[in-house]
Amino acid sequence: GTGTTTIGGAVNTNTAAGVSLTGTDIAVNQGITTTGNGVVTLNGSGTLAIAAAGDITAAGAVDLTASTISTAGNITTSADNITFNSPTVLTGNVTLNSAGGDIGFGSTLRGTTAGVENLTLTAGIKNIFDTDPPFTAHNLDFAAGAGWDPRVADPRGRAFTFLASY
Numbered sequence: 682g683t684g685t686t687t688i689g690g691a692v693n694t695n696t697a698a699g700v701s702l703t704g705t706d707i708a709v710n711q712g713i714t715t716t717g718n719g720v721v722t723l724n725g726s727g728t729l730a731i732a733a734a735g736d737i738t739a740a741g742a743v744d745l746t747a748s749t750i751s752t753a754g755n756i757t758t759s760a761d762n763i764t765f766n767s768p769t770v771l772t773g774n775v776t777l778n779s780a781g782g783d784i785g786f787g788s789t790l791r792g793t794t795a796g797v798e799n800l801t802l803t804a805g806i807k808n809i810f811d812t813d814p815p816f817t818a819h820n821l822d823f824a825a826g827a828g829w830d831p832r833v834a835d836p837r838g839r840a841f842t843f844l845a846s847y
Contacts, residue, residue, distance in 0.1 A: 686725075688735065694719050699741055707747065709735035709754065716740045720761075723747075733773050742782070758782055765790070774799040813838075 685706040692700055692713045699719030706727040711734055713721055720741035723729055729747035735754035737743055742761040753773025756763050760780045766787040777784050777800070790800075 688713065697741065699739065706730075708732070709737070712736045712738065712754075714738045720744070729767075730772075771800055776800075 683705050685708055686702055686704040687708040687710060689710050691711045694700060694715050695717045697718040697720070699715040699721055700713050701720070701722040701724075703724045705725060707723050707725040707729045709723070709729075709731045711732075713735070715721060715738070718741045719739060721737050721739045721743045723745050725747035727748055729745060729750045731737070731750070731752040731754040733753040735752075737754060737756045739756075739758045739761065741758070743756055743758055743763045744766070745764065746766040748767065750765055750767050750769045751772045752769065752775055753771070755776040755778075757776075757778040758780060761782040762785065763777050763779050763782065764785045764787070768788045769786060769790050771790070771792045792800075
């Protein structure tokens with residue numbers, strides 16, 4: 682739509698469709714929570730402003746697009762990607778926790794005042810107990826990953842991701 686779409690109260694959904702908004706200006710003043718693999722897609726042709734109280738907790742990926750994104754809200758996913766497709770300005774301390782999913786910035790990232798806004802990025806660990814993948818008979822059918830099923834395991838073992846603070 683046109684004008685400003687404002688989320689002024691908490692939004693909770695439990696479907697994979699999650700929350701998808703397309704408009705001109707979008708203001709997230711209260712939290713968005715999805716379960717059931719629900720994604721959060723916010724697509725504004727103008728500005729996207731996420732207030733400190735506008736934390737996003739998603740069971741699926743979070744995808745943000747606007748001419749400019751400003752955020753003071755935290756974003757957490759359950760091992761899914763967090764993507765900022767547009768120039769992003771931190772207007773407060775922000776924590777992004779993807780639990781192992783990718784965190785991507787498709788353009789610039791800056792604060793409003795040098796040295797004031799903090800950014801914390803947290804990723805995760807896969808195969809925390811470093812267990813071997815279960816055996817399969819793929820070595821008999823010429824499928825990829827002879828002896829293991831690449832859809833359910835990775836023979837490389839435990840993999841770490843990172844935490845960075847700014």
